[in-house]
Amino acid sequence: MAFQRFTGSLLSIFLTLSGAADEPLAAPQVTSLTNVAVEYTVPKSHHVVLKRSGVTAVIVDNAAVDVPELPGHRAGYNGIASFSHDDEPRNLFVPSYAGLNFEHIHDGTTANLKNKFEPRAFPMQLRVIDEFTVEVYQSPTDHWKLESCGRYRLLEDGVIEYTFECIPRQTDYENDYIGLFWASYIDHPLKKSIFFKGGGRKETGVPRWIEGITPAHGVESTHAPSEFSMLPKVETDFPLTLVNHPSPHLYSEPWYFGLRGKMAFVQMFRMQDRIWFAQSPTGGGQNNPAWDFQWFIPNPKVGRVYGFVMRATLISFESLEKIVRETAPHRRALNPNL
Numbered sequence: 001m002a003f004q005r006f007t008g009s010l011l012s013i014f015l016t017l018s019g020a021a022d023e024p025l026a027a028p029q030v031t032s033l034t035n036v037a038v039e040y041t042v043p044k045s046h047h048v049v050l051k052r053s054g055v056t057a058v059i060v061d062n063a064a065v066d067v068p069e070l071p072g073h074r075a076g077y078n079g080i081a082s083f084s085h086d087d088e089p090r091n092l093f094v095p096s097y098a099g100l101n102f103e104h105i106h107d108g109t110t111a112n113l114k115n116k117f118e119p120r121a122f123p124m125q126l127r128v129i130d131e132f133t134v135e136v137y138q139s140p141t142d143h144w145k146l147e148s149c150g151r152y153r154l155l156e157d158g159v160i161e162y163t164f165e166c167i168p169r170q171t172d173y174e175n176d177y178i179g180l181f182w183a184s185y186i187d188h189p190l191k192k193s194i195f196f197k198g199g200g201r202k203e204t205g206v207p208r209w210i211e212g213i214t215p216a217h218g219v220e221s222t223h224a225p226s227e228f229s230m231l232p233k234v235e236t237d238f239p240l241t242l243v244n245h246p247s248p249h250l251y252s253e254p255w256y257f258g259l260r261g262k263m264a265f266v267q268m269f270r271m272q273d274r275i276w277f278a279q280s281p282t283g284g285g286q287n288n289p290a291w292d293f294q295w296f297i298p299n300p301k302v303g304r305v306y307g308f309v310m311r312a313t314l315i316s317f318e319s320l321e322k323i324v325r326e327t328a329p330h331r332r333a334l335n336p337n338l
Helices: 008-017 320-334
Strands: 047-052 055-060 065-067 070-073 079-085 101-106 125-130 133-138 146-154 160-168 177-183 194-200 208-212 222-225 246-260 263-269 276-280 290-298 306-316
Touching: 047 125, 047 133, 047 146, 055 070, 055 133, 055 146, 070 079, 079 101, 079 146, 079 306, 101 146, 125 146, 194 276, 208 246, 246 320, 263 290, 263 320, 290 306, 306 320
Parallel strands: 222 246
Antiparallel strands: 047 055, 055 079, 065 070, 101 177, 125 133, 133 146, 146 160, 160 306, 177 290, 194 208, 194 246, 222 276, 246 263, 263 306, 276 290
């Protein structure tokens, strides 16, 4: 199925005409990358365990880890290596992989994709802020020269708040945007599909619940926000196929969930950040789907700070109504104007 695509320049024009600010994706400037007042310590280990309200999250950099909490965790996978709840002690994610894992940096061109997994390959550093907060910092990467910091904060009720901030140190992005991608590799869920509120690209009716199903890796793999539905220019032979194969659906509310064991795994975003949902039925192995998301920064400026905020949680699954009810305070916190 063919979809219209914006070039980088047209994307910038769209932002201007739509009334968006010059830099609509500005960072909140709360991490140690952007706020010099933030104090932190660097642990000796490559993992940090956060526990609160029955939830355990093990945060890792991209080094290999082999400890009782994370036996055989592989190098390259950063973020939340283990995410569990007292009601479901088994790790949500594939044990050797991770979730909310910063995976790709690109500009939609094949020639510039020197390393498909640059965030995996370039060293990262853990920074412990307090008992419930840890950051994963990465100095400017080898090819793209993108400096970044992701903050994982375990809130009082056990919800993870993830704040990502980055600073481009060069502007050699051919299509005039930065594309970034995060992956969550789910360990043997009940269903490989995800659920979100929205409709078809040509629908004009009331939004409805959609079961997002992708028949194969890279087929109808990414779901756009309804208010920002055009994919930036991506070459047809671009090898990261989850990036450039839009589904026929648009989401109207910036959150989605999937089911694994007794739990629903919910990812919630701010509409202002224009996140695209993404999924693969086999991203983490034959029976292990990937429930992902991607983010595009148009017209990046050297030295400018960009960022987004999202939240992720595990909820004991009883009904759709319970998921809607229990996530409502967090969705309102992220989107007070919706």
